[in-house]
Amino acid sequence: xxxxxxxxxxxxxxxxxxxxxxxxxxxxxxxxxxxxxxxxxxxxxxxxxxxxxxxxxxxxxxxxxxxxxxxxxxxxxxxxxxxxxxxxxxxxxxxxxxxxxxxxxxxxxxxxxxxxxxxxxxxxxxxxxxxxxxxxxxxxxxxxxxxxxxxxxxxxxxxxxxxxxxxxxxxxxxxxxxxxxxxxxxxxxxxxxxxxxxxxxxxxxxxxxxxxxxxxxxxxxxxx
Amino acid sequence: xxxxxxxxxxxxxxxxxxxxxxxxxxxxxxxxxxxxxxxxxxxxxxxxxxxxxxxxxxxxxxxxxxxxxxxxxxxxxxxxxxxxxxxxxxxxxxxxxxxxxxxxxxxxxxxxxxxxxxxxxxxxxxxxxxxxxxxxxxxxxxxxxxxxxxxxxxxxxxxxxxxxxxxxxxxxxxxxxxxxxxxxxxxxxxxxxxxxxxxxxxxxxxxxxxxxxxxxxxxxxxxxxxxxxxxxxxxxxxxxxxxxxxxxxxxxxxxxxxxxxxxxxxxxxxxxxxxxxxxxxxxxxxxxxxxxxxxxxxxxxxxxxxxxxx
Numbered sequence: 001x002x003x004x005x006x007x008x009x010x011x012x013x014x015x016x017x018x019x020x021x022x023x024x025x026x027x028x029x030x031x032x033x034x035x036x037x038x039x040x041x042x043x044x045x046x047x048x049x050x051x052x053x054x055x056x057x058x059x060x061x062x063x064x065x066x067x068x069x070x071x072x073x074x075x076x077x078x079x080x081x082x083x084x085x086x087x088x089x090x091x092x093x094x095x096x097x098x099x100x101x102x103x104x105x106x107x108x109x110x111x112x113x114x115x116x117x118x119x120x121x122x123x124x125x126x127x128x129x130x131x132x133x134x135x136x137x138x139x140x141x142x143x144x145x146x147x148x149x150x151x152x153x154x155x156x157x158x159x160x161x162x163x164x165x166x167x168x169x170x171x172x173x174x175x176x177x178x179x180x181x182x183x184x185x186x187x188x189x190x191x192x193x194x195x196x197x198x199x200x201x202x203x204x205x206x207x208x209x210x211x212x213x214x215x216x217x218x219x220x221x222x223x224x
Numbered sequence: 225x226x227x228x229x230x231x232x233x234x235x236x237x238x239x240x241x242x243x244x245x246x247x248x249x250x251x252x253x254x255x256x257x258x259x260x261x262x263x264x265x266x267x268x269x270x271x272x273x274x275x276x277x278x279x280x281x282x283x284x285x286x287x288x289x290x291x292x293x294x295x296x297x298x299x300x301x302x303x304x305x306x307x308x309x310x311x312x313x314x315x316x317x318x319x320x321x322x323x324x325x326x327x328x329x330x331x332x333x334x335x336x337x338x339x340x341x342x343x344x345x346x347x348x349x350x351x352x353x354x355x356x357x358x359x360x361x362x363x364x365x366x367x368x369x370x371x372x373x374x375x376x377x378x379x380x381x382x383x384x385x386x387x388x389x390x391x392x393x394x395x396x397x398x399x400x401x402x403x404x405x406x407x408x409x410x411x412x413x414x415x416x417x418x419x420x421x422x423x424x425x426x427x428x429x430x431x432x433x434x435x436x437x438x439x440x441x442x443x444x445x446x447x448x449x450x451x452x453x454x455x456x457x458x459x460x461x462x463x464x465x466x467x468x469x470x471x472x473x474x475x476x477x478x479x480x481x482x483x484x485x486x487x488x489x490x491x492x493x494x495x496x497x498x499x500x501x502x503x504x505x506x507x508x509x510x511x512x513x514x515x516x517x518x519x520x521x522x523x524x525x526x527x528x529x530x531x532x533x534x
Contacts, residue, residue, distance in 0.1 A: 017288075058291070059321050066291065067320035070311055076281045077316055080288020080296075087249070087271070088292060107312070110281035118273070 002092065005035040008062040012090045015065040015081055019074020020099035020128065021055035022207075028052050028061065036063035072105025074098060075125060079115050082123040082183075096125040101133030104142045109154065115183040116155030123183040124176055125156075128163065130192040134206050151185040163188025195221050228365035230422070231260025231329070231388035237372045238297060239267045248376060251286055251298040253279045259299040259329050259388060279308040283324065287316035290323035295376055302328030302385060303335065306347030318354050318381045325375050329388045331361065331421055332473030333515035335507065343507025348420075349478025351383045352451055358403050359451040361385040363425040364394040367448060370401045378403070391422040394446070404452030408461070412443035415467035415530045418458065420447045420480045423512075423521070424471040424500070430523035435530055442530055453483045459491040467496045467533040471526055476501025496533035500526050 001014040018027050025045055032039045037051070044050040051060045055069030065081070068074045078096035085092055098108060115123050127147060135141050144150075151158045157179025161168040169188065176184040192206075193199035196218040199208060210218075242248040242264070249271045256262040256274055265272035275282040279300050286296035300308075305328030317324040328347055335343040351359050358380060362368035368386065375382045394409065401407075406418075409425070410432050419428040425446045432442040443461055447454065462468050468488065470481040476499040488495060502519045516522045 011292075057320075066288070067315065070315045073280075073284050073312055073316045076284020076312070077288035077291070079281075080285035080290075081292055082288075083273070083285065084289040084292035084294045087289075087294065090292075107280045107284065110275075110278035111284065114275055114278070114281055114285060117276075 001095065003034075003063070005063070008036060012092050014093045014095065015078075017066040017068065017074040017078040017081070017094070017096045018056050019068050019078070019096055020071070020102050021068030021074070023097070023128075024052070024054060024056045027056065027064070031061070031063040034063070037061070071099070071102040072107040075108050075111040076114070078123060078125070079111050079118070079120060082115070082120040083118060085122065086120075091122065094123050096123065098125060098127055099133075100127055100129045100131065100138050100144060100147065101141075103127060103144055103147065104133075112151065112154040112156065119181045120183045121179060121181050124173060125183065125185050127185065127187045128190055129187050130190045132192050132203055132206070136203055148187055151187075155182060156185045157182040158185045158187065160187040160189065163190035164194055225392040227390040227392050229260075229388070229390045230365060230368055230386055232263070233365045233368050234327070234372065234386060234388075235260040235263035237369045238264050241373065241376050242268050242271065245295070245376065247293055247295045249273070249289060249294050249296050251275055251282050251296055253277055253282045253300045253304070255300055255329075259327070261299050279304045280312045283309040283312040283326065284316050286324045287312070287320060287322045290317075291320075295323060295325070297325045297327060299327035299329060301330050301335070301338075301342055302344035302347045303330070303342045305383070306344055306350045310350060313381070314354055318357055321380075323379050323381065325382045325384060327384045327386055329386050331385045331387055332423065332502070333507075333512050333519065333521065334387050334389060334423065334473070336512050336515065337509055339509035340507040345474040345502045345507055346478075347383075347385065348450060348472065348474050348480065349482075352478060352483065356380065357451060358382045358449070359385070360403070360449050361421040362448065363419075363422045363446045364391050366393060366395040366397060366399055367401050367446075370399070371448070374401065374403065385421065387422050392426060394425065401448060404449050404454055406448055406454035406457045407446040408443060408457065409446050410442070410444040412441040412465065414441045414465060415469065415533065416443040416445060416461040416465045417469050417471055417526060417530070418445050418447055418461075418480065418484050419471040420450060421473050423473045423516075427516075427521065427523045428471050428526055431526035431530070434523060434527045440530060447480060450480055450483060453487060455487045455491075458484055458487045459493055462488045462491075462495040463493040465495070467530060469498045469500060469526060469529045469533070471500040471521075473521065474502060476503055498529040498533055500529055
């Protein structure tokens with residue numbers, strides 16, 4: 001992404017709407033390592049008065065482009081940003097990340113139609129398809145069926161890749177121009193909490209509590 | 225009294241603003257003809273977005289547009305502006321501190337033949353619960369035009385409750401309006417009528433005329449702005465007259481009546497108090513005249529409420 005930690009609201013920056021706002025902490029770690037704010041801030045997550053709340057807040061955290069958390073709303077906002085950029089003559093890209101569980105929300109599909117109808121080709125959305133939602137698997141709670149076919153039917157250019165393969169994801173972003181005027185959906189096949197055996201692939205990993213010792217083990221795995 | 229179509233004023237004012245402000249954009253959810261937005265769309269097609277029948281997405285898109293500096297006016301019927309996109313307006317627009325102007329048309333009984341499904345009696349109460357939101361209900365074409373201009377130059381979310389049918393002109397073109405500033409349209413020492421919106425302001429003026437023939441001098445205040453509320457005027461008029469009647473074209477709870485009652489009780493002023501408005505009922509079809517009688521919103525109902533306050 002074309003972003004500048006020294007000028008987080010730079011007018012012609014690429015933007016990211018993390019519609020699954022509960023994943024804020026993962027984004028905060030990335031923003032801190034990019035220099036948007038001191039790494040020390042990460043220890044203030046959810047502490048009263050923090051600038052790093054559980055869910056993304058554009059007014060509290062440098063580098064957060066949109067406030068999210070009430071699921072299903074982010075893609076509409078990303079459409080508005082992409083449309084506004086076009087009106088402003090700015091060719092930057094707008095990225096959005098939605099969850100597969102979040103895809104139950106009907107507003108996503110209103111936004112899907114809107115983006116295709118308005119040919120928002122600079123809009124690149126990802127679905128974090130980890131096959132789990134809070135109460136169970138997406139298949140047993142609310143079966144999404146063939147997600148890729150659905151987005152294609154809504155007029156999007158669809159690619160599906162391994163969401164743990166950085167080179168594959170990078171290549172997919174590079175191919176969005178093949179969409180020829182269509183907004184892009186890149187479905188990321190992922191495993192929730194991948195790499196940390198205590199949580200990997202488990203329903204409970206959505207918001208599980210674990211000990212400081214386990215946390216250190218998880219960090220070691222992720223940094224290994 | 226001269227009447228002008230409110231939706232035409234809406235479109236014309238935005239067209240004029242758009243000439244010098246390239247950030248003005250409009251959205252509507254398949255009601256562009258009904259709400260008057262179509263005239264703007266003809267003048268500025270590249271700045272007009274019909275999102276189809278999808279109010280939630282409309283407000284979300286408006287929030288995104290405003291985050292990159294656009295000034296979106298998004299219109300739909302007040303029933304849907306309040307109910308179908310409440311969470312989007314609450315979170316994506318207001319909680320995110322963005323700059324969305326949401327326009328809800330056909331307030332209260334003016335939804336007439338569309339009936340109970342389309343009759344917003346609840347929007348004022350819903351909107352009042354959103355922190356920092358500015359809530360306006362202009363009573364005439366002049367105040368509507370002026371308040372649209374104020375809304376466009378103000379950074380922050382606004383809910384504009386707008387009748388789209390013709391309304392009587394109550395103010396000279398030179399009149400100026402502020403958020404949180406009511407207009408005393410008629411002075412009186414025996415009672416005060418706090419009214420919101422074209423229908424209720426006009427009924428209140430008629431009620432005050434009737435009462436005057438009986439020797440009861442009733443003041444009439446056009447509240448203009450529900451939030452912020454003009455507490456100073458409310459308390460001063462309540463203290464001066466000792467008899468208060470609130471008049472709103474919607475539920476008589478959670479909206480104007482509640483806001484006025486809170487202001488008066490907190491001030492320490494004691495006054496008789498009655499509410500004109502819908503009393504815990506749903507809407508239904510009919511002419512505006514039928515519905516005014518059905519929900520006891522007429523001048524004669526207002527006059528009776530004043531008389532009931534000894």
